[in-house]
Amino acid sequence: MANIPVIVIQIVHIDGPLKGEIQEFSDAEISIGRYPECHVRFPKDLRIVSRLHAKIVREGNRFMLTNKSNNLTYLNGKPIQVQGEAYLKSGDWLMFAQGGPKVSFLTKIEEGQRLEEAKKHDEFNVCVQKKQIPLVIRYGPTLQQFKNLPITIGKSPNCDFTIDHPSVLDQHVQLFFDQGRYWVKDLTGRQSVLINNQPINIKAPLNPDNQMALSNQGPTFVFLGDGRLNEIKSDRFSF
Structure with missing residues (x-):
């Protein structure tokens, strides 16, 4: 049976404290902010970015961006209001607050089996410790x-x-x-x-x-x- 292709999100940091980093995610939902639990996590002293600033949620083969911050999220320079939503396409760029960090949103296709094996490996390495x-x-x-x-x-x-x-x-x-x-x-x-x-x-x-x-x-x-x-x-x- 052929492996089911999986869309992987790439977040390329083009400006800000994480400039130069590339993060990859296959999760159905990606959180962005200063919370330590966020997938894309900015330094806690970067107050211009909210603790939970934005989310990207997969809807089939599309990705919906939701702004959660009063400081707004900018999609290709256009502000998205609080709880406002917009669909993303590969190549879009995002800015979290005016003058805040910028990232590029990209997508690529991975084989489902290889991705699932990597996910299981990450979960296997999680340890329950005091x-x-x-x-x-x-x-x-x-x-x-x-x-x-x-x-x-x-x-x-x-x-x-x-x-x-x-x-x-x-x-x-x-x-x-x-x-x-x-x-x-x-x-x-x-x-x-x-x-x-x-x-x-x-x-x-x-x-x-x-x-x-x-x-x-x-x-x-x-x-x-x-x-x-x-x-x-x-x-x-x-x-």
């Missing part, structure tokens, strides 16, 4: 802060964060930090945990604005970046 890194979870009116990872979430009182929900098992999910990113590990053995409505295969990274559901029946959280998880249906308790 690290001093903050995490804040909001579930209903409950707000709990952690200073060290990993932590476990489940129905059991032995878990670091206990959730009394009919779809949550005693040991349901583990959250940890590695390679500069927050990760989620499914402990159910049933692929119960979903990110953006897609079941994960044992473990997966969390990116800003990702929705993490512990099951098809919930509960569901949104990852806000900077180690913050907020239950979606409890917006009245939002950070």
